[in-house]
Amino acid sequence: MRRRFANRAALEAWQERRVRRFLKRIRPLSSYTDERFEGRSVDRWRELEPIEKVAMMANFDRLNTVGVTKQKAFEVALEAERSRDFSPSLGPITVGLSSGTSGNRGLFLVAPREQDIWVGSFLAKVLPRSILSRARIALFLRANSNLYEATGRGRLTFDFYDLISPIPAHVARLNAAPPDILIAPPSLLRCLAAELSAGRLKICPERLVSAAEVLDPVDEGIIAEAFGQAIHQAYQCTEGFLGMSCAEGTLHLNEDGVIIEKEYIDERREKFVPIVTDFSRTSQPIIRYRLNDILTEAKTPCPCGSLFTSIASIEGRCDDLFEMPTYDGDVRPVFPDFIRRAVIASTDTITDYQVVQRGPSELTLALRCRPGAVTEVEFCAAVERLQTLFAELGCRAPTIRRSEDLHRAGLTKLRRVERRFDTPPEG
Ligand SMILES: [Zn+2]
Structure with a gap:
C-alpha cells in the first residue's frame, strides 16, 4: 500500500499518469463528466471548471457511473437515518449522506x-x-x-x-x-x-x-x-x-x-x-x-x-469565514483561525468557547474557563482581544454579546468559530 517516491516531481508525475488513465476510463461512463470536458482531451483536465456540492447533486444521475438516481439514493439514505441503520445500500453500492442543512446535503456512492x-x-x-x-x-x-x-x-x-x-x-x-x-x-x-x-x-x-x-x-x-x-x-x-x-x-x-x-x-x-x-x-x-x-x-x-x-x-x-464591514464601506473576510487565536490568547484557562457571527456587525461569544477563574474577567479579556483583531484588520467594531449556548457532543458537528446569520444579510 505504501509507495515510495524519489522526490516531489516523481510523485506528481505518477499522480498525473494515474489521473489521465482514470479519466480515459471514466469519461465514457459519466455523461456529465464528459460534458465538463467540452471536447478537450483528458490531458487538459486541469482546465475543467471546478464543481461543488450543488452541481454534483444537480447532476447526480448523469455523474455517477452505476445508474443510481438521486431520488432512489435519497430514499435509501433517509430511511437508514430514521432507523439508525449504519449500512444503507442499493445492491452492492453503499449510499452515504453528508451532514448539512436539509436541502444542502450531499449524497455519496461507494462501490465494494x-x-x-x-x-x-x-x-x-x-x-x-x-x-x-x-x-x-x-x-x-x-x-x-x-x-x-x-x-x-x-x-x-x-x-x-x-x-x-x-x-x-x-x-x-x-x-x-x-x-x-x-x-x-x-x-x-x-x-x-x-x-x-x-x-x-x-x-x-x-x-x-x-x-x-x-x-x-x-x-x-x-x-x-x-x-x-x-x-x-x-x-x-x-x-x-x-x-x-x-x-x-x-x-x-x-x-x-x-x-x-x-x-x-x-x-x-x-x-x-x-x-x-x-x-x-x-x-x-x-x-x-x-x-x-x-x-x-x-x-x-x-x-x-x-x-x-x-x-x-x-x-x-x-461558510464560517466571518464577513466584517470595514470603515471604508467594504466587507472583509476574517479567517476562523484569526478568531480562534484571539480568543485562546486572551487567557490560558479557557476550556470551552464558541464565537458565532450572527449578523454583519453582531457576534456572540460563549466561554467557559477552568473552575475558580472569574469568567466575567475572562470574557472581557476575550472581547478585548477580538476587538483589537478587528481594529487591526480595519473592520468596524462589532457588538459582542455574551452567550451561554455551548455545543453539546452528539449529532451536530462542533464548530467553535461559526457564521450563522439569524436573518439573511441584506443584498
Ligand atoms: Zn510528517
Whole structure:
C-alpha cells in the first residue's frame, strides 16, 4: 500500500499518469463528466471548471457511473437515518449522506472495491506499526458513514458507536470492550476525557484519532492531557480520505490517492480551499471538486521527510469565514483561525468557547474557563482581544454579546468559530 517516491516531481508525475488513465476510463461512463470536458482531451483536465456540492447533486444521475438516481439514493439514505441503520445500500453500492442543512446535503456512492481501497489506505495510515497482531478499533460515527463496515477482517475488530447514544452508555460499552484504537470527533473525545478524569472510564487506548471535526487547540490540549498521549488527526469526509497525521504529528495530505489543487484565498498564499481529484473513485467520480474547507499550509517541511503536503491546520468551513464591514464601506473576510487565536490568547484557562457571527456587525461569544477563574474577567479579556483583531484588520467594531449556548457532543458537528446569520444579510 505504501509507495515510495524519489522526490516531489516523481510523485506528481505518477499522480498525473494515474489521473489521465482514470479519466480515459471514466469519461465514457459519466455523461456529465464528459460534458465538463467540452471536447478537450483528458490531458487538459486541469482546465475543467471546478464543481461543488450543488452541481454534483444537480447532476447526480448523469455523474455517477452505476445508474443510481438521486431520488432512489435519497430514499435509501433517509430511511437508514430514521432507523439508525449504519449500512444503507442499493445492491452492492453503499449510499452515504453528508451532514448539512436539509436541502444542502450531499449524497455519496461507494462501490465494494472502492470501499476496500478506502479501508486499506485508512488502516495503513491509522494503525500504529506496533500493532501486528490483533486490534480492537472503536469508531464513533454519525449515521450513514459505514465505509468501515466491511472490515471485520480477522485480526481487526471494529466496534461502532452511534454518536446519538448517551455518554454513560458509551462509557459502559468502552469499559466492557476496551479499544486499542479510538477514533472519534474531538467533541466526543472531550466528553470521554472528562469521564476518564472522573474515574468512570477505564481505558488506555494505544492510539487516539480525531476525525470529522476541526481539532481545536483548546480541545487538543485537554484531551491529550487526560489520555496522556498525543492525538492523531484524520482528515476524512464523505468526499474521501484526504489526510492523516504522521509520527511527528503533522497532518499530511493523502497525495497517493488524490490530487489536491490549492485555490489560495489570502495574499500570503498560505490558506487555501482544496480542489480534489480522486483517481480511484469510479462509481461517483470526484474530479476537480471544490471542498467547503479552509486549510493552512505549513511553512516548514515536516521532519518526518514525507513528500506529501504538510498542513498546519484545518481551519474550518468556508461558510464560517466571518464577513466584517470595514470603515471604508467594504466587507472583509476574517479567517476562523484569526478568531480562534484571539480568543485562546486572551487567557490560558479557557476550556470551552464558541464565537458565532450572527449578523454583519453582531457576534456572540460563549466561554467557559477552568473552575475558580472569574469568567466575567475572562470574557472581557476575550472581547478585548477580538476587538483589537478587528481594529487591526480595519473592520468596524462589532457588538459582542455574551452567550451561554455551548455545543453539546452528539449529532451536530462542533464548530467553535461559526457564521450563522439569524436573518439573511441584506443584498
Ligand atoms: Zn510528517
